[in-house]
Amino acid sequence: xxxxxxxxxxxxxxxxxxxxxxxxxxxxxxxxxxxxxxxxxxxxxxxxxxxxxxxxxxxxxxxxxxxxxxxxxxxxxxxxxxxxxxxxxxxxxxxxxxxxxxxxxxxxxxxxxxxxxxxxxxxxxxxxxxxxxxxxxxxxxxxxxxxxxxxxxxxxxxxxxxxxxxxxxxxxxxxxxxxxxxxxxxxxxxxxxxxxxxxxxxxxxxxxxxxxxxxxxxxxxxxxxxxxxxxxxxxxxxxxxxxxxxxxxxxxxxxxxxxxxxxxxxxxxxxxxxxxxxxxxxxxxxxxxxxxxxxxxxxxxxxxxxxxxxxxxxxxxxxxxxxxxxxxxxxxxxxxxxxxxxxxx
Amino acid sequence: xxxxxxxxxxxxxxxxxxxxxxxxxxxxxxxxxxxxxxxxxxxxxxxxxxxxxxxxxxxxxxxxxxxxxxxxxxxxxxxxxxxxxxxxxxxxxxxxxxxxxxxxxxxxxxxxxxxxxxxxxxxxxxxxxxxxxxxxxxxxxxxxxxxxxxxxxxxxxxxxxxxxxxxxxxxxxxxxxxxxxxxxxxxxxxxxxxxxxxxxxxxxxxxxxxxxxxxxxxxxxxxxxxxxxxxxxxxxxxxxxxxxxxxxxxxxxxxxxxxxxxxxxxxxxxxxxxxxxxxxxxxxxxxxxxxxxxxxxxxxxxxxxxxxxxxxxxxxxxxxxxx
Numbered sequence: 096x097x098x099x100x101x102x103x104x105x106x107x108x109x110x111x112x113x114x115x116x117x118x119x120x121x122x123x124x125x126x127x128x129x130x131x132x133x134x135x136x137x138x139x140x141x142x143x144x145x146x147x148x149x150x151x152x153x154x155x156x157x158x159x160x161x162x163x164x165x166x167x168x169x170x171x172x173x174x175x176x177x178x179x180x181x182x183x184x185x186x187x188x189x190x191x192x193x194x195x196x197x198x199x200x201x202x203x204x205x206x207x208x209x210x211x212x213x214x215x216x217x218x219x220x221x222x223x224x225x226x227x228x229x230x231x232x233x234x235x236x237x238x239x240x241x242x243x244x245x246x247x248x249x250x251x252x253x254x255x256x257x258x259x260x261x262x263x264x265x266x267x268x269x270x271x272x273x274x275x276x277x278x279x280x281x282x283x284x285x286x287x288x289x290x291x292x293x294x295x296x297x298x299x300x301x302x303x304x305x306x307x308x309x310x311x312x313x314x315x316x317x318x319x320x321x322x323x324x325x326x327x328x329x330x331x332x333x334x335x336x337x338x339x340x341x342x343x344x345x346x347x348x349x350x351x352x353x354x355x356x357x358x359x360x361x362x363x364x365x366x367x368x369x370x371x372x373x374x375x376x377x378x379x380x381x382x383x384x385x386x387x388x389x390x391x392x393x394x395x396x397x398x399x400x401x402x403x404x405x406x407x408x409x410x411x412x413x414x415x416x417x418x419x420x421x422x423x424x425x426x427x428x429x430x431x432x433x434x435x436x437x438x439x440x
Numbered sequence: 441x442x443x444x445x446x447x448x449x450x451x452x453x454x455x456x457x458x459x460x461x462x463x464x465x466x467x468x469x470x471x472x473x474x475x476x477x478x479x480x481x482x483x484x485x486x487x488x489x490x491x492x493x494x495x496x497x498x499x500x501x502x503x504x505x506x507x508x509x510x511x512x513x514x515x516x517x518x519x520x521x522x523x524x525x526x527x528x529x530x531x532x533x534x535x536x537x538x539x540x541x542x543x544x545x546x547x548x549x550x551x552x553x554x555x556x557x558x559x560x561x562x563x564x565x566x567x568x569x570x571x572x573x574x575x576x577x578x579x580x581x582x583x584x585x586x587x588x589x590x591x592x593x594x595x596x597x598x599x600x601x602x603x604x605x606x607x608x609x610x611x612x613x614x615x616x617x618x619x620x621x622x623x624x625x626x627x628x629x630x631x632x633x634x635x636x637x638x639x640x641x642x643x644x645x646x647x648x649x650x651x652x653x654x655x656x657x658x659x660x661x662x663x664x665x666x667x668x669x670x671x672x673x674x675x676x677x678x679x680x681x682x683x684x685x686x687x688x689x690x691x692x693x694x695x696x697x698x699x700x701x702x703x704x705x706x707x708x709x710x711x712x713x714x715x716x717x718x719x720x721x722x723x724x725x726x727x728x729x730x731x732x733x734x735x736x737x738x739x740x741x742x743x744x745x746x747x748x749x750x751x752x753x754x755x756x757x758x759x760x761x762x763x
Contacts, residue, residue: 307704344630347656353659358629425695435733
């Protein structure tokens with residue numbers, strides 16, 4: 096069942112020298128309990144899309160429905176009701192917590208804003224939230240500077256959960272964290288999702304993390320979705336050359352695959368002056384004359400799989416992917432360490 | 441013969457509470473034309489290590505002991521003037537953040553010429569200009585004559601990092617130290633920069649010391665790897681051996697916790713807890729409190745690196761952990 100529906104949403108920013116079409120006609124639906132990942136490189140408009148989906152910034156065009164209600168024109172009261180049910184976790188756990196507030200104050204604030212509970216029940220809720228994200232009750236009286244990056248991100252997640260949301264936008268929630276901490280936070284987000292039936296709009300640039308978190312994936316380039324599909328078909332059978340370029344550029348942790356990265360040439364073009372036709376055509380290895388003229392529409396290639404490429408059906412089969420698993424010895428030792436750790440706890 | 445030989449390097453930060461150790465007795469070696477990756481998480485001391493090699497540590501940090509031999513010359517024993525002459529011409533460095541490392545009010549051409557003039561005052565202005573343009577061309581910046589007159593803000597992140605590399609290479613150093621050179625970049629641009637570094641290395645035979653947290657980047661570029669944890673090297677091996685046969689429980693934990701494209705597990709294996717800050721390092725093995733295999737014997741003293749196989753050293757009394 097759809098909880099969040101974004102239709103043809105756009106956001107243009109006027110800058111000296113023209114108009115930046117940061118988001119240019121993006122549509123998607125998010126169902127209860129699922130994770131939709133928005134992926135793409137810096138400047139593709141994924142964070143702006145996330146903010147539009149929460150109406151933290153106003154759209155230039157398009158519409159936004161939350162739980163069946165049109166929020167595009169909603170007044171303050173309706174917006175406030177939506178905000179209780181749609182929250183956000185930010186990328187930078189250092190910048191997104193108020194350094195002068197204790198953790199208890201930070202976690203209590205959403206409850207105060209929405210008039211939930213009395214002082215005693217709010218205190219109990221703060222304790223509950225801390226234990227949900229793996230922190231201890233005594234942490235409530237501390238300040239953000241007393242925590243590591245991973246712990247701060249846990250606090251940011253607890254704050255997002257405070258008022259009991261249905262939808263959580265996660266804007267690069269693990270990209271500022273070290274790998275070992277990243278894995279802890281990814282596991283935590285998955286646990287919380289299955290426990291509370293949360294829907295995640297998961298913004299990320301790391302496709303391996305996305306593969307681990309998402310049910311469906313939308314790939315953005317220059318303000319538009321260029322491909323969207325369920326995770327399995329997107330990774331196994333990508334139909335847009337840009338998706339393929341992203342996949343081919345990830346360095347795999349296996350020295351045997353060395354030298355097989357094949358990045359597209361050049362940088363993403365300026366969103367002030369996007370190229371005519373398909374915005375990816377100047378960097379695309381498959382482009383034909385038509386690509387420089389006609390803008391390819393987003394069209395259905397297979398059920399539930401859309402791509403904006405004239406040649407989507409004609410792209411050659413994907414070369415066999417590099418095997419991305421730890422070596423057999425490493426796998427055995429990883430399993431052994433996990434079993435030992437589990438036995439100890 | 442090795443290009444770079446680091447012996448028992450110790451770096452400390454003087455604080456009001458006393459000296460805090462950041463790098464605690466590190467040994468490394470790197471041959472010409474090869475790439476050594478130093479990998480570890482925030483706070484493991486890898487950046488302090490890089491700055492110590494360059495002698496660029498700012499107060500209150502200082503190198504408290506050890507030797508840094510570059511082509512058999514101990515950099516730590518040089519006078520400041522001599523060290524200044526070595527930087528750029530013998531050893532150069534590229535930093536993570538290309539925007540804050542470039543001067544925003546000078547053109548990129550002027551900044552590259554400045555680096556070249558510092559080492560050779562005899563060059564004429566037009567020689568310098570030609571050399572700077574060919575330096576930009578060498579890092580594959582399109583239309584380098586035009587880019588020469590651009591200010592840094594006109595360039596994308598990837599182009600800025602190329603400019604930083606052009607500056608570092610301007611005087612043909614024998615050793616390039618790159619501290620997270622692609623961490624701030626998008627994956628497609630990262631792949632371009634890694635390609636570029638590899639090509640330049642093949643052309644010039646320079647040694648590359650790459651500081652990174654990304655095991656994908658390590659696998660893509662490194663010949664040799666040193667894994668650091670809490671100021672010490674805990675495992676040293678060729679890249680092939682490290683990934684095929686990881687032996688230190690920390691290395692195993694790191695390899696387990698990266699999400700993989702081809703491996704879907706409901707939960708990622710994790711290393712519980714977090715890296716302790718230097719003032720809270722345990723007396724024994726510093727990884728022991730987070731280690732699945734640790735027992736009382738691990739709490740006595742930090743285990744030294746021991747050679748378990750040719751070219752493969754591990755600092756763990758229970759390695760390899762197979763039982």
